[in-house]
Amino acid sequence: MSGAQTSTGTTRVKRGMAEMLKGGVIMDVVNAEQARIAEDAGAVAVMALERVPADIRAEGGVSRMSDPEMIEKIQATVSIPVMAKARIGHFAEAQILQSLGVDYIDESEVLTPADYSNHIDKWAFTVPFVCGATNLGEALRRINEGAAMIRSKGEAGTGDVSNAVTHMRKIGGEIRRLSSMSRDELYVAAKELLAPYDLVVEVATAGKLPVVLFTAGGIATPADASLMMQLGAEGVFVGSGIFKSGDPVQRANAIVQATLHWDNPDVVAKASRGLGEAMVGINVADIPVHHRLEERGW
Amino acid sequence: MIASPLVGVLSLQGDVREHERALEAVGARTCRVRTEEELSHVDGLVIPGGESTTMSMLAVRTGLLQPLIDAVRGGLPVYGSCAGLIMLATRVLDGRPDQQTLGALDVTVRRNAFGRQVDSFECDLDMPAVPGGPLHAVFIRAPWVEECGPDVEVLARVEDGPATGRIVAVRQGKALGTAFHPELTGDGRVHALFVEMVRQG
Numbered sequence: 174m175s176g177a178q179t180s181t182g183t184t185r186v187k188r189g190m191a192e193m194l195k196g197g198v199i200m201d202v203v204n205a206e207q208a209r210i211a212e213d214a215g216a217v218a219v220m221a222l223e224r225v226p227a228d229i230r231a232e233g234g235v236s237r238m239s240d241p242e243m244i245e246k247i248q249a250t251v252s253i254p255v256m257a258k259a260r261i262g263h264f265a266e267a268q269i270l271q272s273l274g275v276d277y278i279d280e281s282e283v284l285t286p287a288d289y290s291n292h293i294d295k296w297a298f299t300v301p302f303v304c305g306a307t308n309l310g311e312a313l314r315r316i317n318e319g320a321a322m323i324r325s326k327g328e329a330g331t332g333d334v335s336n337a338v339t340h341m342r343k344i345g346g347e348i349r350r351l352s353s354m355s356r357d358e359l360y361v362a363a364k365e366l367l368a369p370y371d372l373v374v375e376v377a378t379a380g381k382l383p384v385v386l387f388t389a390g391g392i393a394t395p396a397d398a399s400l401m402m403q404l405g406a407e408g409v410f411v412g413s414g415i416f417k418s419g420d421p422v423q424r425a426n427a428i429v430q431a432t433l434h435w436d437n438p439d440v441v442a443k444a445s446r447g448l449g450e451a452m453v454g455i456n457v458a459d460i461p462v463h464h465r466l467e468e469r470g471w
Numbered sequence: 472m473i474a475s476p477l478v479g480v481l482s483l484q485g486d487v488r489e490h491e492r493a494l495e496a497v498g499a500r501t502c503r504v505r506t507e508e509e510l511s512h513v514d515g516l517v518i519p520g521g522e523s524t525t526m527s528m529l530a531v532r533t534g535l536l537q538p539l540i541d542a543v544r545g546g547l548p549v550y551g552s553c554a555g556l557i558m559l560a561t562r563v564l565d566g567r568p569d570q571q572t573l574g575a576l577d578v579t580v581r582r583n584a585f586g587r588q589v590d591s592f593e594c595d596l597d598m599p600a601v602p603g604g605p606l607h608a609v610f611i612r613a614p615w616v617e618e619c620g621p622d623v624e625v626l627a628r629v630e631d632g633p634a635t636g637r638i639v640a641v642r643q644g645k646a647l648g649t650a651f652h653p654e655l656t657g658d659g660r661v662h663a664l665f666v667e668m669v670r671q672g
Contacts, residue, residue, distance in 0.1 A: 196487070215532070
């Protein structure tokens with residue numbers, strides 16, 4: 174759209190897009206066939222990437238933005254939004270993804286960082302960005318750079334939900350703490366969080382982030398999805414958990430059901446039946462700290 | 472005439488909370504609707520923004536589709552924004568072949584008609600059905616109404632840019648649909664219009 178009265182790429186349009194995904198599941202896919210399975214299962218969006226985090230972890234090497242041809246094939250296959258990942262700080266990859274017309278960019282710690290000091294200036298883009306966070310200060314720094322959606326990081330590619338829990342509890346706990354503080358205490362709170370004062374005041378007043386908060390990193394079962402929704406997630410990213418399991422179609426359906434009916438254990442119980450093997454997984458505690466993806470981002 | 476009507480928000484997926492806030496701001500009580508039982512208590516229903524294909528699929532799988540169709544045919548006032556408008560339509564272009572709708576509005580809608588997310592936009596609209604001057608509208612991967620049946624009243628059209636003239640708000644009987652999201656702007660006039668329709672029963 175162009176013209177005097179219409180404007181694209183506004184904060185409201187970017188943040189609003191994430192509002193429309195709430196209550197939904199966003200699934201990692203590496204080809205058009207997987208994208209079709211995800212859409213058929215009721216995913217609200219797909220994340221196009223070359224290798225799921227479990228394979229990135231197993232194979233090692235530098236992990237980059239996906240081949241545009243693969244992203245275009247997925248765009249041609251599904252009608253739900255298509256997201257794609259850029260490396261932290263790699264604004265040229267982000268420019269390419271915007272030019273391809275992806276609906277959301279994930280500036281992601283799952284890929285090898287391109288800049289160990291700076292994240293992308295996300296205000297400079299028309300396409301909206303989602304970023305990972307392990308705590309409230311990190312979330313607010315990303316929002317200050319223009320992120321229109323936040324996901325708790327967890328530890329991608331493990332199938333171990335424990336870090337997702339830690340990060341979601343941490344973000345929620347810090348928000349509750351801010352809400353209980355008097356106005357004159359928020360200056361120091363901002364200093365301690367390493368976050369902009371205005372955003373700290375906004376969170377303290379609203380009792381929530383100014384953008385949608387999803388969860389990610391280790392969700393592998395319907396029960397995991399229900400757990401994270403009960404801890405305050407507004408929706409779920411599932412990476413390796415679906416297509417590294419024994420029966421991706423069944424599992425994708427089950428996680429969608431559990432995310433919708435997260436507060437109804439009878440439905441989650443039914444969805445959990447007969448799903449076959451979950452992804453084998455790795456305990457986060459067994460991964461050396463310098464190999465943990467959650468440590469990426471600053 | 473119902474003084475403080477109970478308006479349900481279909482809560483399969485989407486921006487449910489924003490609609491609840493907008494409805495409460497104009498004097499309605501709200502509740503979330505995910506089951507037939509919950510649907511049976513409401514005086515009116517809002518279908519929120521979200522992913523229309525996902526919402527349709529979940530309505531089928533939860534067994535809620537037929538009760539929704541029956542309720543709407545039975546005269547329950549309904550309002551849908553964006554994906555909600557698609558859910559209320561009779562015919563959908565660029566949807567999934569298995570996409571189900573409620574058929575409350577005799578219109579053909581085109582899904583993602585304005586383009587991808589980078590084409591999502593805000594603009595002012597003239598909508599004479601809501602008093603008080605132009606309405607600021609937010610369009611997110613929005614549909615438009617491509618064709619209307621004879622009983623459908625056109626409430627607003629795009630006034631600027633390449634989509635000039637496209638229909639983006641319609642009403643037919645007790646069904647109201649907008650391609651944009653008044654729940655995201657803090658302007659309660661569209662929700663007030665709908666709550667008035669609910670009050671009239």
